[in-house]
Each structure stands twice: as structure tokens, then as C-alpha cells.
Amino acid sequence: MRAPLQVLDQLKAALTEGVAALPLDQDQGLVSLLLALPRVPTSLPQLAGPHFQFRHVHRDELRAGYGCAAEWSAEGPDRLQRLAAAGRALRPHWDRADPDETGLDAFAMFGFAATGDAAPMIEDHLPNALFWVPEVGVRACQGEAALVLSAPRPTTAERLLQRWSEALERLVPGLYRPVDGPLTAAHLRRDFAEPDQAGWAELVDQALHEINYGSLQKVVLSRRLDVAGTRGFDVDRLLGALSCLFPSCQVVQLRRNGSSFVAATPERLLSQQGREIEVDAIAGTAGRDADSAADTALGLALRASDKNLREHQFVIDAICEALEPCSTDIETPAEPQLMQLSNAQHLWSPIRAYADEAVDVFQLAEQLHPTPATNGQPRHTARGWLQHGEPFDRGWYTGAAGTLEPDLSGELWVLLRCARICGHRAELYAGAGIVKGSDPATEWDETEAKLGAMLSALQFA
Numbered sequence: 293m294r295a296p297l298q299v300l301d302q303l304k305a306a307l308t309e310g311v312a313a314l315p316l317d318q319d320q321g322l323v324s325l326l327l328a329l330p331r332v333p334t335s336l337p338q339l340a341g342p343h344f345q346f347r348h349v350h351r352d353e354l355r356a357g358y359g360c361a362a363e364w365s366a367e368g369p370d371r372l373q374r375l376a377a378a379g380r381a382l383r384p385h386w387d388r389a390d391p392d393e394t395g396l397d398a399f400a401m402f403g404f405a406a407t408g409d410a411a412p413m414i415e416d417h418l419p420n421a422l423f424w425v426p427e428v429g430v431r432a433c434q435g436e437a438a439l440v441l442s443a444p445r446p447t448t449a450e451r452l453l454q455r456w457s458e459a460l461e462r463l464v465p466g467l468y469r470p471v472d473g474p475l476t477a478a479h480l481r482r483d484f485a486e487p488d489q490a491g492w493a494e495l496v497d498q499a500l501h502e503i504n505y506g507s508l509q510k511v512v513l514s515r516r517l518d519v520a521g522t523r524g525f526d527v528d529r530l531l532g533a534l535s536c537l538f539p540s541c542q543v544v545q546l547r548r549n550g551s552s553f554v555a556a557t558p559e560r561l562l563s564q565q566g567r568e569i570e571v572d573a574i575a576g577t578a579g580r581d582a583d584s585a586a587d588t589a590l591g592l593a594l595r596a597s598d599k600n601l602r603e604h605q606f607v608i609d610a611i612c613e614a615l616e617p618c619s620t621d622i623e624t625p626a627e628p629q630l631m632q633l634s635n636a637q638h639l640w641s642p643i644r645a646y647a648d649e650a651v652d653v654f655q656l657a658e659q660l661h662p663t664p665a666t667n668g669q670p671r672h673t674a675r676g677w678l679q680h681g682e683p684f685d686r687g688w689y690t691g692a693a694g695t696l697e698p699d700l701s702g703e704l705w706v707l708l709r710c711a712r713i714c715g716h717r718a719e720l721y722a723g724a725g726i727v728k729g730s731d732p733a734t735e736w737d738e739t740e741a742k743l744g745a746m747l748s749a750l751q752f753a
């Protein structure tokens with residue numbers, strides 16, 4: 293097995309050859325150079341500066357980005373259209389070279405907060421919505437791995453060689469560190485909850501009143517919980533713990549400055565590969581039980597629960613309605629499947645469709661977000677009600693994030709089971725869908741189970 297320093301020397305040699313072959317005669321757009329890595333990284337170092345990661349254990353996939361080659365940010369009601377315009381203007385001017393024939397491609401991060409008027413996280417430098425091409429990307433999929441070096445044009449071969457050599461020197465030694473051993477569980481102190489359990493019951497009652505006598509059919513209420521650890525949280529360990537506990541979830545980290553937004557989400561807002569679209573309808577939740585007969589009974593009861601099936605159907609209907617103007621052959625499963633996670637089980641219907649020509653992830657995100665899995669039905673009534681009813685700004689919780697290919701296809705994940713981590717403090721968020729027949733105490737327990745996902749991982753971070 294080659295030592296990191298040998299890997300670094302090989303990459304630098306490949307860099308010199310690769311840069312010489314890049315199309316640098318144009319004065320606009322981006323150039324990206326892919327360099328094969330001899331093996332999949334064992335760790336993704338937390339270097340200073342902007343950084344993101346997406347890890348999915350069951351798919352054996354990871355993507356990470358360091359620094360910025362180009363970025364666009366926006367806020368307000370037209371934020372996604374503005375980023376779409378930037379992405380579409382870039383698409384014909386993003387040249388990539390893959391001299392090692394890795395078969396992988398460059399990528400960008402695209403993500404946004406719950407609403408266009410959610411406050412940008414100023415102290416974290418995380419704007420409301422962001423389209424971000426990293427200066428250095430790491431991409432691994434089923435045993436193949438590559439680095440992607442990107443830069444804006446105009447530029448020169450000398451400048452690229454210098455910048456990218458320095459970037460390799462910073463990053464490569466950290467890619468093959470041994471994985472950290474486990475820590476003993478730390479105590480977490482619950483500092484602040486908004487709303488508390490009594491406030492939650494009141495909010496659910498208000499929502500039920502609106503559902504019974506007003507125009508609302510479903511609304512997803514959420515809560516925030518602040519905890520403090522006895523040691524500063526180590527984000528690397530946290531991501532490792534989340535990946536172990538939730539191998540079928542997408543584990544996400546977004547960091548622009550000191551603090552990190554971290555999620556382990558089971559829910560794809562959308563995935564687009566060529567013209568194939570897949571969207572997850574996930575809504576309707578039950579707990580897990582250590583006893584397998586009791587656990588099976590919980591799953592069966594969930595699949596037979598009228599309240600949970602109605603809660604789920606709102607999401608399916610809204611997704612189909614959102615897909616109709618931009619796709620054909622929309623297929624929904626005959627009945628929901630069970631998605632089982634270590635802390636909860638959900639009703640899950642993967643929905644497939646075939647995209648019309650020229651549809652991209654920006655357009656799909658605009659059509660689909662927010663679904664009634666995180667907002668409610670009807671969309672605008674629920675959003676208006678939440679703006680007044682919910683006692684805090686959701687920020688990026690229930691927003692979405694993912695990676696885009698240079699042709700603007702890609703995948704976005706709903707930011708659930710998440711926390712904002714800063715030093716030894718963490719702000720956690722979780723919600724539950726309220727429909728006719730919901731019970732405040734049961735919904736509170738459901739949010740406790742959802743918060744449990746991040747709480748158990750934080751104990752080992």
C-alpha cells in the first residue's frame with residue numbers, strides 16, 4: 293500500500309501533465325481536472341475554510357469539497373431561479389479533463405434554507421441559498437476515487453500549478469489517516485427547548501383547530517433543542533458515528549466558517565440521472581423495539597394506521613402534482629413500503645418519473661420543495677401558518693442540499709435529523725406531521741425519537 297507522501301508525489305506529477313492539456317485559451321467559465329486516487333480515502337480532513345461532505349455508507353459513495361472555485365448565493369422568493377440562471381449560464385462553459393480515465397466527473401454543491409426569507413446564518417457565513425463549485429473535490433464511488441481540481445478562467449497554467457500543488461499538499465496527507473477509535477459516551481446537558489412540551493401541546497391544538505375548522509389539511513410542526521456536551525464536539529467523529537448508526541441515510545456536513553450544519557437524512561427530495569427522476573415520499577412514523585416481534589407489530593400497525601396513511605398520501609399527491617408540469621410516466625408504488633432506521637420506521641413511497649427535455653435539478657427543486665413531509669397542505673396556507681405559529685426560524689432545517697453534475701442533473705436531500713454544531717454546543721431540530729386525529733403527546737414522543745438520532749451520535753463525538 294502506498295504511503296500518503298508517495299501518493300502526493302504521484303498526484304503532483306499527474307498534475308503537471310494534466311494542467312498542460314487544459315483548455316485555458318477561453319476567458320470565461322471553469323476548468324476542472326480529474327486525478328485518479330490510488331484508493332478510496334479513509335478520512336476527509338477538516339481543513340480551514342469552506343468545506344462540505346456527503347457520505348452514504350450503503351451506496352459506498354462519498355463526495356467532499358474544499359475551498360471555492362466559484363459560488364453564487366441568493367435569498368428571497370426567487371432565490372432558486374437566480375441560482376438556476378447562474379448554473380445554466382455556467383453549463384456550456386465548464387470544461388473537464390479526465391486524463392486518468394476515471395469515468396468520474398466534476399460536481400457542485402447546491403443547497404438552500406427552508407424558505408427564501410429564512411435568516412442567513414451570518415456568523416457561519418452560510419447564506420440562504422448557495423450554488424458552490426469547490427476548488428478541490430473528492431469523489432469516491434464503489435471502490436473508485438478521484439480528486440477534482442477546479443478554477444475559474446481566465447487563468448494560466450503556472451497559476452493553476454502553483455495553487456493546486458499547494459491544495460494537494462494541504463489535503464492529501466489527511467486522506468489516509470487511520471480512522472479514530474471510539475470515545476466513551478459523553479453526557480449531554482439539555483439547555484433549552486423551544487417550544488417545551490406544554491408549548492408543543494398548545495401548538496398542536498392550534499394546528500388541529502385550523503385543520504378541523506379552517507383550510508389547512510396537514511401541517512408539519514417542529515421543535516428546537518439546544519444541548520451542551522462535556523467536551524467540544526469533534527465533527528469528524530460525529531460524521532463517523534452518524535454513518536455507523538444510519539448507513540442507509542445521507543450524512544451531510546456544510547461548513548463555511550467555525551460552525552457546521554450536520555444531518556443524517558433518510559429523505560431524498562429528488563434525484564435526476566439523465567431523464568430518470570426519483571423522489572421519496574416519506575411521512576408517517578413509528579418507533580422501533582429491541583424485541584423483534586414487538587418491532588414487527590409496530591411496523592404492521594404503522595402500515596395499517598389510517599392517520600399515518602393519510603399523512604403519507606398528502607405527500608404522494610403533492611409530489612405527483614409537482615412533477616406533472618415537467619415530466620411524464622409518473623409511477624407511484626401500489627402501497628407504501630417500510631423504511632427502517634435504528635431509531636424510527638417510516639412509511640416510504642419512492643416515486644419515479646421521466647423528465648421532459650431540458651429539465652434540471654434547479655427546476656425540479658423549485659417545483660417540489662417544500663413537500664408536505666416538511667411543510668403541509670395546501671403548500672401556501674401551511675407555510676403562512678408556520679411563519680406565524682412556529683416560535684423560531686428553521687434556518688437550513690427542512691431545506692435541502694446535494695451535489696450537481698456539470699449537466700445540472702444530480703441529487704438533493706431534505707435536511708432532517710440535523711444540528712448546527714459550534715464548539716461544545718449543538719442546536720437540534722425535529723418535526724412531526726399533524727393531520728386530523730393527531731395526538732400532541734404521541735407527536736412529541738415522535739420528535740423525541742427523531743432527535744434521538746443526532747443525540748446518540750453526539751454522545752460519541
Ligand SMILES: C=C(O[C@H]1C=CC=C(C(=O)O)[C@@H]1O)C(=O)O
Pocket residue numbers: 512559574575576577638664665666708709721722723724725742
Ligand atoms: C419533519 C421531519 O420528518 C418528516 C419526515 C419523515 C416523517 C415525518 C413524519 O412522520 O412526521 C415527517 O414528515 C423531521 O424528521 O424533522
